Amino acid sequence: MEDLGEIVGEFLMESHENLDQIDRDLVALEQDPGSRDLISRIFRAIHTIKGTSGFLAFSRLETLAHAGESLLSRLRDGVQPVTPTTITTLLATIDGVRNLLEAIEQNNSEEGVDVDAIIAAVHAQMNAPSADAPAEPAAPAPEEKPEPVAETPVRPAPEPVEEQRRPLGEVLVETGAAEPADVSSALQAQLEGDERKLGTILLEEGKAQPAAVSEALQAQSPKRSVADSAIRVDVDLLDGLMNLVGELVLARNQLVRGVMETGDSGLVRSAQRLGMITSELQEGIMKTRMQPIEHIWSKLPRVIRDLSQSLGKKVELVMEGKETELDRSLLEAVKDPLTHLVRNAVDHGIEEESRRTAAGKSPEGTLTLRAYHEGGHVAVEVADDGAGMDVNRIAQKAVEKGLLRAEQVPNMDKREIMAMVFQPGFSTAAKVTNVSGRGVGMDVVKTNIERIGGAVSVDSTLGEGTVWRLNIPLTLAIVQALTVDCGDQRYVIPQVAVLELVYIDGNSTKIEYASGAPVYRLRGKLLPLVRLDRALGFDVGGDQGVYIMVLQADGRRFGLVVDRVLNTEEVVVKALNSRLKDIGLYSGATILGDGKVGLILDVSQLARRSHLAAEGDRENITGTSRAGAGTGNGERLLITAVGERRVAIPLDTVTRLEEFPRSRIEQAGSREVVQYRGQILPLMRLSHVLGAYSEVEEGDTVSVVVYSEGGRSVALVVDRIVDIAENEATARRDVEEDGLVGTAVIQQRVTELLDVRRAILAADPNFYSEMSGNDMMVGA
């Protein structure tokens, strides 16, 4: 029974794949009714399902597939033309097959799924010389009776399935392995009822050599080798391998550290080699989890066809970049939001034919799905050439719904206003249809995409169309995260939720209380605060010398108070025991650099559990949309020259650019400092940090980039400021060197992207921990 279960499982999996293909082919066939290739392919796929279901004794499935097959054979033979009605009937048949397969998957039986109506419809279709079919009365199809259920499917002759292959006889004759006369007599025998296969007849009558026949059989089906080169692998097995590779990386890091200390150059080389192999192995394993986005797109032609037909619209679907790969768990998560966007585009985006013609557009609307890599993300776009959205109407609606105040609108740019459509309860649809327009959906799309660490944005031009854009991380298994300390424990926060960090020194920045509720004035606005120590049930610490992480989740902005922010790193997300997940504070766990387990905090749950008042949302909507829009743009970078290298610093981390006379540089302990606006500003020479040779040591002034964080500033010394550039979709490559996050090609030059935080830590590991004490030290 076990074995049979496996066979059924395989059958289900294969059939689902086949059905998706059939769906696509049927929709394509409707566009191109004359295509014999498409009909044959659909026929073969249905035939396979029918054959296997007969073998596994799923009789309803077999009967249904047989009915579909009969209709298809009439289409193939040209007895009946391909019309939208036949396509609809065939699609209904496919849905029936799908329902049966689902029932089999769940209950292991076909009970409870009624397919008689579909079968009757198929037969009606075959028998009725329907209005849209100029059927020839000469072909009344005598073998098909309108008594569907009673009919037992006839086991098909092998011929139709193999029609795509070259007939065996032909191959044999061509290679000279058999005489044409022998082949035709064998064929004659088959027609007269000999059930043996052609090759068998020839062999048994000694008309051909066994080797030649098997060779001919192989030549007949060249496809097999492709199937043999791929195997199905259990995802659990891959996850297990991922785990082990992650562990290998940790072990490697420990080993490399140890080896470096010994200073043995031979060992160091081996360790480096091990490091490279490990990285490649990790990459390879990651790749096995990747699947082309085509997997989820394949269902969309059918969705669009059904929907556009029911709405009486004409929509052409264009797919670009369907080979773009994504982690399979992400594909699953993206499927529903994407389907929703597509339905929405057909329903609301693309106009009725008459309106399109009136607007001077082609009557057929175009829906474009586009996927491509951009930086470390995959961008998926759903673009239509429909009516577009009216920014003013969105703004007006947002004000009506109380999502915006009227005086806010003039200060908002188009993108920010457009982003309002992702707010809960927002819908501009004039009428409610059963497809969309009930005000649910877009906010769900946003929530679902953000849950997997992605972002969603929209751009629209009135009269020209709308582009919905999803930015999706490449993999769920690895996320960029910040590690923080709270109490004596270390926690991990996904970086996607972090907007900024504020250091609270108790003087210039401080936590205030509004009737007991902690708040912080962030650029004049009150930010509700959540103390991580309180949220985790620890003893509550002081309000000084702590950090506020400004976080965003579920459209809320709040500050999380932690003791210390350590660094950013890429962490591999591990599943957490389901019981512990139920606590609702942790989204997962990870193995930290020291091999210990670190808990990954679930930011949205944290916000919810901390009873953040819902009114908080409204105030923050402007900020929300700005953050959303920001992800759509490239990041702005300050390009500097350090020695012969070009180093880019994210502009939003830069406070000021200054020039200081060299004479103003003073020494404080081992550090170089300058007095600046009544403060002591430590200097940090990037050329030292990066190990670059600085060429212009002799000038009278130094160029510095002032970087501030948490009320403390540091001046990064560079040779000169080159430019400000926007980092669009450029090739990024990670390099593992302290202080640098990676390299990118900016303005056709290889440029290193600086991780300022890490660079500062590399120069002064105590920079962050000493923040409060440092001023006193310098002053003394």
Add this chain to the structure above:
Amino acid sequence: MASRQFATFEVADQLFGVEVDTVQEVLSYNEYTPVPLAPPAVGGLFNLRGQVIAAVDLRVQLGLARQALQGPVMNVILRGDGEPVSLLVDRIGEVVDLDDDMFEPPPDTLSGPTRELVVGTFKLDGRLMLALDANQAVDTFRATT
């Protein structure tokens, strides 16, 4: 005579055992990551070859005070239901072959949290071994409800 193999271990000087085929491995581990707000019986998390394992403090499950997680603590890692779970114990004993005639149901005088975890008593030479229900023993929500 039917016999079964038990992996034995001690908690608070009492000998316990679980059937050997429920045990994945036994190891000693140093560092545990506490899980704030988790049920008290969750001792912490640790890293087993890249897999994150929850360690259940058997002392808490038996109604005793928490084990101090300083220095190495012995773990009996049970296969669980697709999710390995570890039991924190004081000391690891031997694997013993036990005939069914040495078995008796738990004594009526045994009460409290221990009673719910124990399926029976085996009379060994000189001492008693309590056979644990592996599923009950790692059910951290049991003790709190």
